Amino acid sequence: MxxxxxxxxxxxxxxxxxxxxxxxxxxxxxxxxxxxxxxxxxxxxxxxxxxxxxxxxxxxxxxxxxxxxxxxxxxxxxxxxxxxxxxxxxxxxxxxxxxxxxxxxxxxxxxxxxxxxxxxxxxxxxxxxxxxxxxxxxxxxxxxxxxxxxFHREERALICEGIHIERAIQISRILIAKLDDIAHIEKSNLESAIETFHWGTLLKSAESFDMCHRFYRKVPNKLNSLEFLLFNFEFPKSLAFNLAQAERHLLTIAKTKNDVNSSPLYFLGKLIAKIRYTKLEEVSDDMTTFANNNLSDIYRIAAGLESKYLSY
Amino acid sequence: MSTSLFGNYEIDPKIFDEAFSPHKKQRIQYEKLFEELKNYSFTDINDLNEYARRSFINQGITFNVYSDQDTGIERIFPFDIFPRIIPQQEWQQIEKGVLQRNMAINLFLKDIYNEKKILKDKVFPTDLLFSCEFYNKHMLNFIPNGEIYTHVCGTDLIKHSDGEYYVLEDNARCPSGVSYVMSNRDTMKKIFSHVFSRHQVQSVHEYPDQLLATMQSVAPVGVDDPVCVLLTPGVYNSAYYEHAFLALNMGIQLVEGRDLFVDKNFVYMKTIYGPKRVDVIYRRVDDDFIDPLVFRPDSRLGVAGLMSAYRDGNVTLMNAPGTGAADDKAVYTYLPDIIKYYLGEEPIIKNVQTFRCEKDDELKYVLENIEKLVIKPVDQSGGYGILIGSNSTKLERENMKASIKNDRRKYIAQPIMSLSVHPTYIDETSKYEQRHIDLRAFTLMGNDRQYVLKGGLTRVALSRGNLMVNSSQGGGSKDTWVLG
Incomplete structure (x- = not known):
């Protein structure tokens, strides 16, 4: 109950x-x-x-x-x-x-x-x-x-839904903030120590530095940092992982209404599919727009979830 | 006394000390405890107090003081680790006495809302009843499920200098404090585990089970597995901790008014699975606020249509609305007559002698002897509006006299009772001192079942000489041990 x-x-x-x-x-x-x-x-x-x-x-x-x-x-x-x-x-x-x-x-x-x-x-x-x-x-x-x-039922699913939605949001926001920092670096300094520094702090801010390093076996750079934080379904701080978890918990919540085809689930599934089938090369030119679009999708899903299941 | 903790404990021989005789001899029920405390220094007591304080704060057993909200300060209800001990025999009298009282109160309520025999027999004055602020006309000609009105009642008792218990007041509406009884006990068991093992202390932890069984016993007719809920005004209510504690320990939903609605005279709660019917509501929201259609229309704490569903027998409210008519302080003065009328018995626990200002001869006595009396408004709780004659200024007494003459029905007067005292650790002086205490006993009444919590809440007035133990007046509490 x-x-x-x-x-x-x-x-x-x-x-x-x-x-x-x-x-x-x-x-x-x-x-x-x-x-x-x-x-x-x-x-x-x-x-x-x-x-x-x-x-x-x-x-x-x-x-x-x-x-x-x-x-x-x-x-x-x-x-x-x-x-x-x-x-x-x-x-x-x-x-x-x-x-x-x-x-x-x-x-x-x-x-x-x-x-x-x-x-x-x-x-x-x-x-x-x-x-x-x-x-x-x-x-x-x-x-x-x-x-x-x-209980690993609705009560935990609801808390975890909050955690994973929020983490997907915060990872996206950190990414956007860092992209902005990097955009402010003078051209001459690009691909220099200072850019490496920014990718490093991005990963550390997301508690991902060690595992990223271990995964690619080289110093973090633009491509591997972004790929890791966006598309890795096995690492708990990545956008992909958190969206997948959010979907899993949302299914538990949706079952309470016998409604597994609801719009929040549909939009979440669609976003996950986009993350799964997008290659970094397709979006690396305008990363900020990609990250911002994801963020607004997540906000919309969270709002839909609230009005569908949590309003009183 | 040889122990260092009580070497400098001062005794006022005119007052009854629960732990010591007037000649500073330990009372028998406290001997084992004093023996144990010989091993403690004041530093230990200070450490244990600090541990207890932390434990209450971390459990969230706090209340907000509203003027402090900006700075986020939360207060705990002060707790004294020296327990009050009540011998078995003494307790049995209390238990019988409060049960007798509550049975009579319940019969009284059923009568005054239905046949009104007690008025017809002229045992109780009609005009007094109809002038009760809490007499509730929406309860007329209606008997609740199980014929119970006061499912939960708190009886406040004091021990006078003659060593006898007296009832100070009955709390028949939404008495609070029972969660402190259980939290105090938990904290004491952590602090004094070895002391507990040497005493046969009666458990208090079955209270939530008893409360739930009481709720289930008064479910609407035909409901086998009733859905019970606890209705709270919300997290900002000063007793919210207690509401959450009881709901958690009964395993029932803690709901607010906005979680409930009435449809076709049945009550439902809004769950994530859809509406779910509710059968019994232990409501901790005052009468005035439970249904905006019947009572205060501006209430956001209640449920529209609740009274109608209630009167149809589709939901049980506990306590019943209108029980305040029985804890009016002027009605209190008739309790001995009420007990005799309905039960044919003498009261087991005495009432404090009370003067009703609406009677001419009694008013005269009150006005002439005001400095020897306590004057109480009949309709307030929490120690508000009280004048203690001996502790007041001439101006305060004159003002009170004027108020009494202005509204005689509103005031009663009692002799200044000498509440018993108990050794209590005082932070400012870092020693044990005598402080006044009282006892709130909790009684549950269901359909063919009654229960009195073995222990109750001992409240202690923390400032010297103060007779007011209410938490709103700076009181604290003690664990209360009933020996087995």
């Missing part, structure tokens, strides 16, 4: 939990890579890129590193901060308190309290790395509890 309202809460809990992880990892990788980046990498641009990924206006950058990191991570006044997203995840979990396990609820609540505790101490850039580590460790714990303390 599951209320539609609870289904909605579980889906959004998954989305917020996943979003937090990407915000934290992206900001960390960007910021720390910039500290010893090749000379022409502009610090201002790094901060701008972090702010944009986290939904803040670019002009925030007249402030110091500390201020930017603070506002991204634990500012209560910023409704897009990691802390605010975690609070949203927690409020959704609280609303679904009778559906999820006590272990999962307590882990999410403790996670929030620990992060919130950083608001009581002075903040500097060293604090930021602690915060990111706290987030990544707790994300892993919570995903373990989702897999191991819930």
């Amino acid at each position: 599951m209320l539609s309202r609870i289904a909605n809460s579980l889906f959004w809990m998954g989305r917020y939990l996943e979003r937090i992880e990407h915000m934290a990892r992206f900001s960390k990788v960007q910021y720390y890579s910039s500290l010893d980046a090749p000379m022409s990498l502009n610090k201002k641009r790094v901060l701008e890129s972090m702010l944009e990924m986290n939904g803040l206006p670019k002009n925030f950058c007249k402030h110091t590193d500390e201020e930017v990191l603070f506002h991204i991570s634990i500012a209560r006044t910023n409704s897009y901060s990691i802390l605010s997203c975690l609070n949203a995840a927690r409020e959704n979990a609280r609303g679904a308190r009778d559906t999820i396990s006590s272990e999962l609820w307590e882990a999410i609540n403790t996670y929030y309290n620990k992060l919130n505790d950083y608001n009581t101490k002075p903040f500097d850039t060293d604090e930021f790395i602690d915060i990111v580590e706290l987030i990544l460790a707790n994300s892993a714990i919570i995903k373990g509890l989702i897999d191991n303390t819930l």
Whole structure:
């Protein structure tokens, strides 16, 4: 038995939990890579890129590193901060308190309290790395509890649907942000150390550097980085993998209405087919358009899914 | 006393101390516990308190203080780790007493909404009944499934300086606090596992099962496997933790008004599989808000058409609407008469002597002796609107006198009862001090079944000399051990 309202809460809990992880990892990788980046990498641009990924206006950058990191991570006044997203995840979990396990609820609540505790101490850039580590460790714990303390039925399918949809979105957004960074490199520097640096940070932001390196057995470049993050159905951070998982969980959800030919499933299947049968050479000239089109498709699928199954 | 924790414990011999005699001798039921506590220092107690505090915060047993919301501060209901211990015999009297009371209340409610015999026999004044704020005309000429009105009742008891229990008030609407009983116990078992093993403490954990069985027993006629739900006002309600806790532990759905709808006088919930019929609703939403078609039209917490489905017998609400007529503080004064009238028995637990300001001679006494009395509005809970004569200024007393004369039906007065005290660890002074306590006993009544939770919630007033134990007045709680 599951209320539609609870289904909605579980889906959004998954989305917020996943979003937090990407915000934290992206900001960390960007910021720390910039500290010893090749000379022409502009610090201002790094901060701008972090702010944009986290939904803040670019002009925030007249402030110091500390201020930017603070506002991204634990500012209560910023409704897009990691802390605010975690609070949203927690409020959704609280609303679904009778559906999820006590272990999962307590882990999410403790996670929030620990992060919130950083608001009581002075903040500097060293604090930021602690915060990111706290987030990544707790994300892993919570995903373990989702897999191991819930029924593998609708309840977990809804959370996982949220997680995979959100991950597909965030991977696409990170990719678009990096393509933008690379587009700003002066022509003379293309295919130089600085471009390699950007592809490396792209993969690290998606926690994919090691596996990509291992898969192709060479230093990441434009072609292998993009192919890996977009089209590899076996790697859990790739767009292809997450869409396939989203389809699997959506089927579980759709069965509750005996409706496996619904429009969200149709559009998701169509997008997966496009990813499966597109070759990188066909799209590498205008990667940004390709990535943007995928992103709008995913947004449309998520909205359709919500109105079809989760409205109340 | 040799133990360091209680070496400097000060005793006021005029008040009943639950753990010590006036000569500072340990009471027998506490001896084993004191023996165990000899091994503890104040540092240990501090550490255990901190552990308990963390554990409550991480479980989310918190309430928001609304003015604090901007800073995101959540408070816990303060918890004192020194348990209150009630010997078996003493408890049996309490259990019999609250059951007797609730049986009588239930018969009273059935009567006042149907035959009104008690009015015709002039045992209870008609005008008093019809002036009750919570007397609900939508309940007239209707008997709920199973003939039960107060499925869940919380009876507040105090122990006076004479060592006797008195009923302070009945909470017959939506009494809360039972989740604290269970959470307090869980925390205590983690902290004091070895102490537990030396005592035969009665379990409190069957409460959710008993509550569910109570719900099932009052299902609409002909429903074999009833769908039961708990209706909450939502996550922003201060008792939301309790609602979620009970739903989770009963394995039933926690619903909000917006999850339910009424179609052809049946109630349904909106699930991802489509509408699903609901048979029994344990509602933690006040009468006024449960159905905008019948009660407050601006309510967004209720379900339109619910009362009509209820009166058709298609769904059971617990507690029944209109039970507030029985916990009105002026009605309380008649409880001994009500018990005698319906059950032909003497009350097992006494009422506190109460003066009704609407009676001329009693009003005169109240006005002349106001500094020796507690004045309470009849229709409020949570300790709001109360004047304690001895702790008030002349101006406050004069204002109160004017309010009483202005609306005599609204006020009752009681002698200032000396609530018993209990050793309680006080952070500011880092030592154990006497603090006033009360006890809320929880009773469940179903179709041919009754149950009293063995333990109940001991509330403690944390500031010195304070008699108000309500959480809204800065009270805390203690685990309550009924010995087997």
